[in-house]
Every structure is written in C-alpha cells, then in structure tokens.
Amino acid sequence: MDDIYNTKPITQNKIVFFDIDGVLTPNADFVPGKNPNITSESVRIMHKFVDKGFLLVFITARGVNELRLKNGFEELLIKEKLLDYSLVYGSAGLDYATYSNEFKLKNNQPVFRNETVLLEKKAVIKRETFGNLDQFLIYKMLLGREIQQQLKYKGFHIAPAINEKLLTDARLFYQLKNNTNAERQKAVIASQKIANEMREAFKKTNKYGSPVDLIAKDIVAGIAIEPTMLGKHFGVLRALKLLGIKPNDELIGYAFGDNNSDGQMKIRKDIEFVKINGTNTDFVKKAEKILRKY
Numbered sequence: 001m002d003d004i005y006n007t008k009p010i011t012q013n014k015i016v017f018f019d020i021d022g023v024l025t026p027n028a029d030f031v032p033g034k035n036p037n038i039t040s041e042s043v044r045i046m047h048k049f050v051d052k053g054f055l056l057v058f059i060t061a062r063g064v065n066e067l068r069l070k071n072g073f074e075e076l077l078i079k080e081k082l083l084d085y086s087l088v089y090g091s092a093g094l095d096y097a098t099y100s101n102e103f104k105l106k107n108n109q110p111v112f113r114n115e116t117v118l119l120e121k122k123a124v125i126k127r128e129t130f131g132n133l134d135q136f137l138i139y140k141m142l143l144g145r146e147i148q149q150q151l152k153y154k155g156f157h158i159a160p161a162i163n164e165k166l167l168t169d170a171r172l173f174y175q176l177k178n179n180t181n182a183e184r185q186k187a188v189i190a191s192q193k194i195a196n197e198m199r200e201a202f203k204k205t206n207k208y209g210s211p212v213d214l215i216a217k218d219i220v221a222g223i224a225i226e227p228t229m230l231g232k233h234f235g236v237l238r239a240l241k242l243l244g245i246k247p248n249d250e251l252i253g254y255a256f257g258d259n260n261s262d263g264q265m266k267i268r269k270d271i272e273f274v275k276i277n278g279t280n281t282d283f284v285k286k287a288e289k290i291l292r293k294y
Contacts, residue, residue: 012243014252016049017236017265020060020073022258028278030221035072036062039280045287046082052294055243056086059235059265061171061224064090064097064125074123087242091171092226093235096126096242128238143198143214144172147225150194156187159222175222184218191216191223217261232257233264236271254290256283 022028024042046056060067067073067090074097077083088097104111104118111118148158157177174191176183195214212227236255245251247268255265258276266273274290276283 012055012245013250014052014054015057015239015243015254016054017057017059017232017239017253017255017271019232019257019262020058020062022278023256023276023283024280026280028220028258030219033066035066035069038073038076041284042280043076043080045284045291047080048291049287050082050085052291056082057089057235057239058086059089059093059232059239061092061219061232062090064088064095066090067097068123087239089235089238090125092230092232093238094127094230096128096238098124098126100124143195143225146198147172147191147194148174151187151190154190156183156190172225173219173222179222181218184220184223187223188216188218191225195225231264232262233267236265236267256287 018024020036020038021030024038025036026039049056058073067088068075074083074088077086077088089095090097099121101119102122104120151174152158159175159177159179174187176187192215195216199212199214212229214225215228217224217226240251251268251270253268253271254274255262255271256274256276257263257265258278260275263273263275265271274286276286
C-alpha cells in the first residue's frame with residue numbers, strides 16, 4: 001500500500017464511476033437496511049485512483065438515507081478523507097447526496113455572533129425527477145400492495161418483515177421466504193406480468209397520468225420493480241452535468257459494475273465499462289490493471 005495518498009491534483013476530465021454492492025463489497029449479497037461492507041482493498045483502490053487524479057463517482061440503487069446510516073458508507077468516505085474527491089448518487093442516480101450551509105438555530109431562532117447569523121453545514125439530498133417518473137411516485141403505493149397480493153395469490157411467500165418496504169422512492173422491493181435463485185426467477189416472471197397488466201389498466205383510467213414502464217429484476221436479496229427509464233446512466237449524466245463536462249469535451253472514464261444493467265453507465269464512447277463478476281477480488285484485480293496505465 002502507498003504511504004501517501006492524494007498527492008496529485010484532481011482533474012475533472014478523469015472520472016471513475018462505481019456501483020457499490022458486488023464491486024466494493026466482498027460479494028453481491030445485499031441486505032436491505034444494513035451498511036454495505038466496503039473492503040479494505042476497495043478503500044485502498046479508491047485512494048490510488050484519487051492519487052492518480054481521478055474523481056470518484058458512486059452510483060447505487062441504495063437510497064441516500066441508507067448510505068448515511070451510522071458507521072455507513074458516507075462516514076467511511078469522511079474517515080478516509082475521500083469525500084472531497086467524491087460524488088455520491090443514490091436511488092440509481094435519482095438522489096444526490098450533498099451538503100448545504102444553513103442558518104444555525106437554537107430554540108428555533110437564528111444564532112448570531114458579532115451581529116452575523118452563523119451558518120452550519122447540513123447533509124441534504126438533491127432530487128432530480130424527469131419524464132413521467134412522477135406518476136410512478138404517485139401510484140407506487142397502489143402498485144406495491146396490489147403486486148404483493150397477486151404474488152401471494154400465485155403461491156409466492158413474501159417475507160413479512162420487509163414485504164412492502166420501499167428501498168428507494170423509485171423501487172418496490174419484495175423478499176421471498178424461500179429466497180432461492182429458482183424461486184426468484186419465477187417471481188420475476190410473475191411480477192413482470194402483473195406489472196404489465198397493471199400498466200395497461202392504469203392507461204385506461206386516465207386518472208394518474210401516463211404510467212411508466214416497469215421492469216422486474218432479481219437483485220439476489222429479493223425482487224425489485226423499477227421504472228425502465230431509471231438506471232445508473234442517469235447518475236453518470238447528472239455527475240457530468242454538475243461538473244460542466246459537455247459531450248465533446250475530453251474525458252477519461254471508467255465504470256465498474258457487476259451486472260449487465262450497470263453497463264448503462266457507458267453512455268459515452270470514452271467511458272470504459274468494466275464488468276465485475278460479483279466479487280471484490282475481481283474488482284481489485286481489474287482496477288489494479290487500469291491503475292498501472294497512469
């Protein structure tokens with residue numbers, strides 16, 4: 001391991017994009033509501049990318065609030081002095097984890113010092129919505145309960161602890177009691193059929209606006225149902241916009257992900273998508289190979 005990190009200036013035209021689970025964690029296993037287990041080797045790789053002048057952009061399906069749990073992902077970035085070199089997007093890019101300066105309050109009154117109102121930095125979430133995703137946010141509660149009931153009717157046993165849990169505002173999530181690969185695949189097929197039927201029913205009502213297309217996915221921990229228009233490419237677009245990088249600007253970019261849908265992060269020809277096999281060992285090996293180029 002290098003003794004000194006962050007010795008070179010960060011340049012905005014060198015960016016590395018990371019999915020979290022299945023890349024920075026030991027494997028792709030995902031436990032809802034619990035902090036991702038970021039390995040020490042992943043932390044070392046992050047430091048090395050920063051030392052080579054790369055900005056770190058993390059894009060995950062996890063919600064920002066989940067990333068800000070005690071002893072969680074954001075606290076790790078702060079502890080490792082990496083937060084200043086990072087952008088963090090949750091809900092597959094829908095939510096941007098950032099900070100704002102707000103008036104310091106005491107007993108709901110501004111605090112003054114030398115006749116000047118004091119400011120304090122607070123963690124905030126900047127949300128960006130687009131297209132007709134709003135319609136999904138409006139009727140997701142109806143969708144969630146109805147899909148759950150239909151899955152139960154079809155013989156699937158939903159785990160009661162988190163059977164209606166929304167991991168993010170853009171995802172419905174169900175965990176099966178019999179959480180095997182075969183059972184999840186059956187549930188994905190059944191969920192997709194239900195979602196398609198419900199979409200057609202909503203289209204005929206003209207009550208909730210134009211409903212979005214939904215896709216059911218196997219995410220190992222259970223079944224996720226998401227709008228098709230939302231994906232990690234949205235986080236990439238938001239990061240590039242924030243940094244002021246235009247389509248024709250020079251960019252050296254790498255995107256690490258553990259499934260084919262993560263390949264959406266390659267929205268420009270100068271971003272190389274690096275497919276990880278779901279293990280941290282594979283990520284470290286492939287990241288080291290890239291780092292040797294710089």
